[in-house]
Amino acid sequence: MVQKIVYDWATGKIYPNFQFFFSFKFRDLNSINCRINLRNLILDQYPYFGNVLGELWKNPVGLLFIFDGLDEFNDRIDFADTRRDTEPQSMCTDPEWWCEVSDIVYSLIQHKLLPGCSVLVISRPTALHLLQKAEISIWAEILGFVGDERKEYFNKFFEDRAVAEAVFKHVEENEILYTMCYNPSYCWILGLSLGPFFTQRDRKQQQVPKTITQLYSYYIYNILKNHSREIENPRDVLLKLGEMAFTGVSEKKIVFRNEDLIKYNLQPSQFLSGFLMELLERDDSVQSVVYTFPHLTIQEFVAALAQFLTPDPGDIGKLLSEAHSKGDGRFEIFLRFVAGLSSAQAARPLEKFLGQFLHQTTCGVIDWVKEKVEGQIGNMKSETGKRNLLNTFHYLYESQNKTLTQATVGSVKTLTFSELRLTPIDCVVLSQTIGLCDTIQHLDLERCLIQSEGLKRVGPVLHKCQALR
Known part of the structure; x- marks a missing residue:
């Protein structure tokens, strides 16, 4: 940009x-x-x-x-x-x-x-x-693609117009994927991940991804399918790559050097090139090769994936709590991916090449999400409390665990997000959460800056609310 x-x-x-x-x-x-x-x-x-x-x-x-x-x-x-x-x-x-x-x-x-x-x-x-405390005269939100521009992107991405229309039709019917399409980078990942479902006869249409985690799962699946023959143990390499990615997320580091690869016992290879891009960097007139993931969200997903591949996960709840405690948002997307990978729908395609995810880790993640949601339900007075509760709703959405959602928020009577800016994706997540609740006595969305697209997402479940502000 x-x-x-x-x-x-x-x-x-x-x-x-x-x-x-x-x-x-x-x-x-x-x-x-x-x-x-x-x-x-x-x-x-x-x-x-x-x-x-x-x-x-x-x-x-x-x-x-x-x-x-x-x-x-x-x-x-x-x-x-x-x-x-x-x-x-x-x-x-x-x-x-x-x-x-x-x-x-x-x-x-x-x-x-x-x-x-x-x-x-x-x-x-x-x-x-x-x-927030800076002297800023103009704030602007980068809207990306709006309206028909999203459809235009897929028409240009796929040479076959029938495939382009089929992919876009699926995206349009899925609220979370369609809302994601404002971002050109997400559109690119959508095209790479969804295309094979509409071009290969052996792909079943009912398995098309519906959440962001499932989408990224199929993005990695397609890389593994095309490159897994080039390496004996893809699980071992993905674990090491994920550990490096996790360190990068922890340190806000997205550019990696040869010494980083050596530290994690990684070798530049055709297989690794499916996940990392090589860039030439100039330093004091000397050019050197550095490595980066195609998009930060891919790094965050691979970091999350590593948590399910390690043979010795330790205390996964402690790791997730430490990540959650960082107040600058660096682990926000990582945690959503971890929650999402606890679902069978997201894990299944990757397990074909990487082997079974550790059951102990999956159970630990579900327990942690349950604990976080229950801890945040009664903490909606501060902006931080509201934001943290909304993030836990994202964890529930990505997990696609309806039993967990109903057990943790099904009996909630009051939800307050006043003065918290809600994006269209937030509204999709909020809509599904409310849809799995019993009657909400009071829903406060005052000054949440919900515009037409967000209102369209949350509108169908508002009948469950006795009082709306």
């Missing part, structure tokens, strides 16, 4: 008032472990600006700084902490001053450094709370 913005600006389509764009990825900034100034930060990526930066500082209004992937940044930027404005070691009001990278980003956003310049910060929703 950032490339598209920069390209449109360079070709004169947008933002004619800006003279220069400087784009940075937080994942790259993570590698800077010493104090640096803005001048050198720019010259590290744009060395040809060496002789003109002094002039650029004089007219900051013509500069746009783009910082992509706040959720991937290892250092925490606390905009509520005013000490940055008073402590000399943290203050950064001059582009020539040496500071921590986080101080430079903070000072640019808060207009302390180069006042008058513009800053665009891009983040997953999981890290938006970090910006």
